[in-house]
Amino acid sequence: MKAPVGSKLTERDVTPEAIYLNRRQYLKASAVGAAALMAPALKASEAAPSVDPAPLWLQSQNKQASSSPFSTTEKLTPYEYVTGYNNFYEFGTGKDDPEKKGQDFKPHPWQVTVSGLAEGTGTFDLEDLLKGLAVEERIYRLRCVEAWSMVIPWLGVPMAALLKRLKPLSSARYVAFETVYRPEEMPGQGSFFAAIDYPYVEGLRMDEAMHPLTLMATGVYGRSLPNQNGAPLRLVVPWKYGFKSIKSIRKITFTDRQPQTTWEKANAREYGFYANVNPAVDHPRWSQAEERRLPSTLFASNRVPTLPFNGYADAVAGLYQGMDLTKYY
Amino acid sequence: MDKVLLTRWFWWLLLLPLIFIGTRVFQVVWYDPSALGPDPAQSLVDLFGTTALWFLCAVLFVTPLQALIRARWLLRQRRALGVACFGYALMHWLSYAGLLLEWQWQNLGQDLLNRPYIIVGFLAGLMLLVLAGTSNNVSVRALGRRWRILHRLVYPAALLVLIHMFWVARSDYTEVALYSAVVLLLLLHRWRHQTKSS
Numbered sequence: 001m002k003a004p005v006g007s008k009l010t011e012r013d014v015t016p017e018a019i020y021l022n023r024r025q026y027l028k029a030s031a032v033g034a035a036a037l038m039a040p041a042l043k044a045s046e047a048a049p050s051v052d053p054a055p056l057w058l059q060s061q062n063k064q065a066s067s068s069p070f071s072t073t074e075k076l077t078p079y080e081y082v083t084g085y086n087n088f089y090e091f092g093t094g095k096d097d098p099e100k101k102g103q104d105f106k107p108h109p110w111q112v113t114v115s116g117l118a119e120g121t122g123t124f125d126l127e128d129l130l131k132g133l134a135v136e137e138r139i140y141r142l143r144c145v146e147a148w149s150m151v152i153p154w155l156g157v158p159m160a161a162l163l164k165r166l167k168p169l170s171s172a173r174y175v176a177f178e179t180v181y182r183p184e185e186m187p188g189q190g191s192f193f194a195a196i197d198y199p200y201v202e203g204l205r206m207d208e209a210m211h212p213l214t215l216m217a218t219g220v221y222g223r224s225l226p227n228q229n230g231a232p233l234r235l236v237v238p239w240k241y242g243f244k245s246i247k248s249i250r251k252i253t254f255t256d257r258q259p260q261t262t263w264e265k266a267n268a269r270e271y272g273f274y275a276n277v278n279p280a281v282d283h284p285r286w287s288q289a290e291e292r293r294l295p296s297t298l299f300a301s302n303r304v305p306t307l308p309f310n311g312y313a314d315a316v317a318g319l320y321q322g323m324d325l326t327k328y329y
Numbered sequence: 330m331d332k333v334l335l336t337r338w339f340w341w342l343l344l345l346p347l348i349f350i351g352t353r354v355f356q357v358v359w360y361d362p363s364a365l366g367p368d369p370a371q372s373l374v375d376l377f378g379t380t381a382l383w384f385l386c387a388v389l390f391v392t393p394l395q396a397l398i399r400a401r402w403l404l405r406q407r408r409a410l411g412v413a414c415f416g417y418a419l420m421h422w423l424s425y426a427g428l429l430l431e432w433q434w435q436n437l438g439q440d441l442l443n444r445p446y447i448i449v450g451f452l453a454g455l456m457l458l459v460l461a462g463t464s465n466n467v468s469v470r471a472l473g474r475r476w477r478i479l480h481r482l483v484y485p486a487a488l489l490v491l492i493h494m495f496w497v498a499r500s501d502y503t504e505v506a507l508y509s510a511v512v513l514l515l516l517l518h519r520w521r522h523q524t525k526s527s
Binding site for chain 1: 354357358362363365366367368369370371373428429431436439440443444446496497498499500501502503504506
């Protein structure tokens, strides 16, 4: 595995990121490498807009992202879909609701309250919480429990670096996260017929949270997180189903007991605490053996086999040694 | 307006959603792959399913509406509405089986055996098939009194469709609650009407 290369991204570099990442293919394709790099112009919708509404400190921290050896070289899901087709039930149940109804949400200024079994408890401004932490770009597969998947270039800080800064006590065995509760800005939270409790809560075992793959995301596609993707701070755990990756995190709690999670509370038969991607364990409502890698087309749904731990088994299977994964799903 | 013309216009109305959805499919195929979003097969499943549900509500609405505005003409179009409902339900199933599962018979079979929401949806579909299949004049004449009894199948079908929706919902029941309220009100009206007239 090669070491991460420190590279300073400028505004101009944001768009050609996808091209940059596939440079070897382009070089291979043509003897005139430089010309080949210029040739394929991306459609506008495939790249992020240049306007980033986040505060300057966050923009600049995100722009300094270095690339990571953990990134996949698979084809990216276009920006338009990453930010226009997702679940964020706080904003509604439709896949386009987060983008449509998320625009009134105000992610700044933002504070995070840290409590429980740690020395560094208290309420912190996001800027102070992230100050000095190096942002990396991590291109991860995201596997939704609904049997579709995307490839997303996240920006964020390794969760381990953030948590170490909060000095968890040795008695802390789990870390719990909570989404902000603002029904006036998040219409889904006020729904009378909601099937899940708000605020959304999630949790990880300490060793899962400290794993090098686990990311606290602050951006996507070279810009700060849009509201619909969980601005300003969200979890990304690439070997677990997407619903584990809690968005718009307002609280972090260190605890010695396995925290309850939103989906477990709503339907424990369908959703477990671990929620590791596992093609061998079907969701009661659909098979998990395959996934549709989005975007799919009408007559070729782009089905690919789902891999154990979403293809990250080499890195994370050891965390679950000796556990019956059909029982701890 | 001329009755024949009215009927013809009405039939075009039944095709309107198909034209709308067909336009989107045309867009996707010919010049704008993103017209149905990144998961077009799933979008089609949802669009056809919702349309079928609207027509199911419309069918159930005919009798109360007829009682209200005394349009005998409307009553005669009930069968056309029902056939349209089946047509959209069939497209719903075809997009699920053909586009989403790409005719993988093993997966289709697994779903049909193991997934309760698929089972009730499929049963409702079979009921609609029977109803659509006997919605021609020949069947009406041949079945006589039994035709009316047979076509009461639309009520259990409607209830199964609601259960299908309820079991599909994951995070929020607002939509299914709204449709349930509509369908149950219509069923209630029908039931009171029935007991009064018999």
